Amino acid sequence: MSRLEGKIAVITGANSGIGLATAKTFLAEGAARVYLTGRRKAQLDEAVRSLNALYSGERAVGVQGDVTKPADLERLYEHVKAEVGHIDVVFANAGYAAPAPLGSLTEEQIDELFNTLVKGVIWTVQQALPLIDEGGSIILSSSIVGTKGFDNYSIYSASKAAVRSFARTWASDLKGKNIRVNAISPGVIETPAWTESDIPREQRDGFFNYAASITPLVRIGHEEEVAKVVAFLASDDSSFVNGSEVFIDGGLAQV
Numbered sequence: 001m002s003r004l005e006g007k008i009a010v011i012t013g014a015n016s017g018i019g020l021a022t023a024k025t026f027l028a029e030g031a032a033r034v035y036l037t038g039r040r041k042a043q044l045d046e047a048v049r050s051l052n053a054l055y056s057g058e059r060a061v062g063v064q065g066d067v068t069k070p071a072d073l074e075r076l077y078e079h080v081k082a083e084v085g086h087i088d089v090v091f092a093n094a095g096y097a098a099p100a101p102l103g104s105l106t107e108e109q110i111d112e113l114f115n116t117l118v119k120g121v122i123w124t125v126q127q128a129l130p131l132i133d134e135g136g137s138i139i140l141s142s143s144i145v146g147t148k149g150f151d152n153y154s155i156y157s158a159s160k161a162a163v164r165s166f167a168r169t170w171a172s173d174l175k176g177k178n179i180r181v182n183a184i185s186p187g188v189i190e191t192p193a194w195t196e197s198d199i200p201r202e203q204r205d206g207f208f209n210y211a212a213s214i215t216p217l218v219r220i221g222h223e224e225e226v227a228k229v230v231a232f233l234a235s236d237d238s239s240f241v242n243g244s245e246v247f248i249d250g251g252l253a254q255v
């Protein structure tokens with residue numbers, strides 16, 4: 001399996017969860033270099049160490065940084081430019097979900113969510129553009145919540161709806177450059193965002209069971225299942241998929 005043979009990829013938020021699983025899949029599929037980012041340096045170092053222990057060639061590289069800080073992204077892309085000179089794939093994945101109930105919304109909650117999930121995606125993509133080659137693929141992390149209305153998550157949901165919208169418009173903005181932009185919309189995926197959160201285990205399992213019960217495939221998803229779809233969108237196998245939203249949710253968004 002070498003769909004990504006020789007490709008250079010950048011994945012934000014790759015020291016955990018979907019981002020880390022995607023880095024692993026990219027390397028397994030032959031990527032020449034995968035740049036991983038995240039704010040927590042120790043987790044990032046451990047992610048890079050574990051990937052380079054699995055795959056030959058020291059092809060995983062960590063660059064610590066925060067997507068809400070354009071200077072950090074500038075430093076990331078300077079690093080990539082100096083080492084390899086170009087990028088084939090950007091997966092703007094960094095993010096988190098947090099409840100923010102209408103009626104008690106604070107400016108801080110709104111700014112933190114929008115800065116990470118909306119502005120972070122804008123800077124991640126815009127600053128990468130000068131390095132992205134013809135035939136490049138940009139993948140944005142949206143969510144099924146962008147089209148659903150789970151209570152207390154209006155700000156997170158609106159952020160993901162914005163991301164889904166970016167995929168459509170940016171695909172058009174990049175017309176003629178042969179650079180594709182697509183969004184993925186995962187359903188409920190078991191990642192450290194859930195398993196290492198403060199949510200009590202019983203409550204979390206109750207939610208997982210509920211989510212499974214309303215999903216046509218009657219289960220929640222695994223990060224590897226998301227990673228495989230991202231790898232497809234990163235590869236030339238999806239060369240005519242552009243401006244799309246790909247649901248990875250067992251059918252949950254459809255019900």
Ligand SMILES: NC(=O)c1ccc[n+]([C@@H]2O[C@H](COP(=O)([O-])OP(=O)(O)OC[C@H]3O[C@@H](n4cnc5c(N)ncnc54)[C@H](OP(=O)(O)O)[C@@H]3O)[C@@H](O)[C@H]2O)c1
Pocket residue numbers: 012013014015016017018019037038039040041043065066067068093094095096097116120141142143144185186187188189190191192193194
């Ligand atoms: N799991 C799900 O059910 C699900 C469903 C739909 C969509 N998603 C989306 O999938 C993406 C990945 O989530 P996940 O479930 O894999 O969660 P996760 O395991 O918690 O991973 C989130 C990653 O984002 C990084 N991150 C967060 N804020 C950041 C920032 N400001 N700058 C740089 N990195 C940042 C985290 O690293 P640091 O904390 O070290 O920065 C971590 O690497 C998110 O955008 C999430 O909204 C998840």
